[in-house]
Amino acid sequence: MGGARRIRLGIMGFGQTGRQIYELASASPDIDVIAIADVGRAEILHYLLQSEARDPKQFRLDGNFLVTDSQRTRLMSIDTPAEMPWDIFEVDMVIDATGIYGSEAHMQSHLAGGARRVLIRTLPEDNIDQVIIPEINGDVADIRDRMVSAGSxxxxxxxxxxxxxxxxxxxxxxxxxxxxxxxxxxxxxxxxxxxxxxxxxxxxxxxxxxxxxxxxxxxxxxxxxxxxxxxxxxxxxxxxxxxxxxxxxxxxxxxxxxxxxxxxxxxxxxxxxxxxxxxxxxxxxxxxxxxxxxxxxxxxxxxxxxxxxxxxxxxxRGHAARLLDVARLYADLDQREEAAS
CATH class of the missing domain: 3.30.360.10 (Dihydrodipicolinate Reductase; domain 2)
Structure with a gap:
């Protein structure tokens, strides 16, 4: 993406897939994870991340923030999508990694909270804008899409x-x-x-x-x-x-x-x-x-x-990597529109 603006990413759910998304994003020069929503205590979430990460020492806990040399991510104690104020973090996309909020109604809650788009890690429960696997059908992604699934x-x-x-x-x-x-x-x-x-x-x-x-x-x-x-x-x-x-x-x-x-x-x-x-x-x-x-x-x-x-x-872990690819695909669409306007 060259010198393009870094993607501002939010994550809901810091289970195994959420932690893998965060770890992969932390190693990516084009992505900032701005906030993570999870009901777990910050110190336990940090502990679980370190127990699985390839380089656990790079992840530090500073109060309610996960910190690396390049990122500072707010941890929010949140139980449901409707509770999360994404607007204060100005995120480009929320990845709902919980695996349980796959309905249109739950995705609308993310959008109502200020997310520009929401991407779920599972197949959807009902009809949404797109199910996207970038190298398979990425060409059907539309800048107007707001509710997206990356399949499973x-x-x-x-x-x-x-x-x-x-x-x-x-x-x-x-x-x-x-x-x-x-x-x-x-x-x-x-x-x-x-x-x-x-x-x-x-x-x-x-x-x-x-x-x-x-x-x-x-x-x-x-x-x-x-x-x-x-x-x-x-x-x-x-x-x-x-x-x-x-x-x-x-x-x-x-x-x-x-x-x-x-x-x-x-x-x-x-x-x-x-x-x-x-x-x-x-x-x-x-x-x-x-x-x-x-x-x-x-x-x-x-x-x-x-x-x-x-x-x-x-x-x-492979699916976590593809979720980030979907985020990049839509960020590229946004940046092309901004460049053309």
Whole structure:
């Protein structure tokens, strides 16, 4: 972005993804995190950040401020979007990293509080302005957009896989199951919740669940609307996820190695978001990865004439990096408009 004005970013929710967004932003010369809203005590939020950061000593706590050599970020004890006065911080965009405020009404609360735009880290609960993955459908982003989703880690990984393979093969339909680390909204012990299966203990069970990626896939890749069924298996690991995708190809002469070669070429096209691994890795090997998709060549199999099964790996840090890419995309649109006016 050259000598452009730094992006003024707000974050709501300082859980794992919020901390990853903040850490990545702190290392970015084009972004200032101005304020963070979270119900947690400042000293505990600082402690959790240091427990996970690659360079924990760079993050200091000064009263209600997180401080680095280049940034000073206000910590606000806030529980809901409607309580946060974003207007006093003059933020360009708020990233809602809570994972729980995905409705239009909650996003409107951020805007009413003074945010110029709000970006959620999950798929939306209802219709909003855009679901954007910059290298996939970034061209549809509009300067008038105010409520935006960056999809989800699973959705982004799937979209990169489909985008790359569909440029070389005709994909008739498919099925994706994400073998997913358990999440913070699951119970440690059996506890009655809104869903029968997710009321069971996360660290003790493999728990089947649905996934909304199939519902929103057509908004990102219109050619795949209604063509891919998506589901989840939450498993007893804390981090690291596996994308297990089976695709039905039009042609019958495509080999597993043909698919691997196309993915190797695709990784060169998207070097910040996609990588290919040739080693027999497992979930813990992907922790700390900034990629949205680590394609596993040893997991590619052909079954029958038209079925291809693929494996890919990802974790939330890669999605945190893509959220910042969305913020940059909209900042660039704003700066172009300012330059033209």
């Amino acid at each position: 880690p699973t959705t982004t990984a799937l979209c990169f896989l489909l985008q790359i393979l569909s440029e070389q093969f005709v994909i008739e339909c498919g099925s994706m199951t994400t073998v997913h680390a358990y999440t913070s909204d699951q119970a440690l012990q059996d506890y009655a919740g809104s869903d029968y299966r997710r009321s069971r203990s996360a660290p003790k069970n493999i728990i089947p669940n649905g996934h909304d990626a199939g519902r929103w896939l057509g908004h990102i890749l219109p050619g795949f609307a209604g063509k891919v069924h998506t589901s989840t298996l939450n498993v007893p690991v804390q981090e690291g996820c596996l994308l297990d995708t089976t695709l039905v190809l039009d042609a019958d002469d495509v080999s597993a190695e043909d698919v691997n070669e196309v993915m190797r070429a695709g990784a060169k096209k998207f070097p910040q978001s996609v990588a290919v691994v040739e080693d027999p890795i497992v979930s813990s090997d992907v922790l700390g990865s900034d990629y949205s998709l680590l394609f596993d060549t040893k997991g590619t199999l052909k079954a029958g004439e038209h079925f291809i099964k693929t494996l890919g790996w990802y974790e939330t």
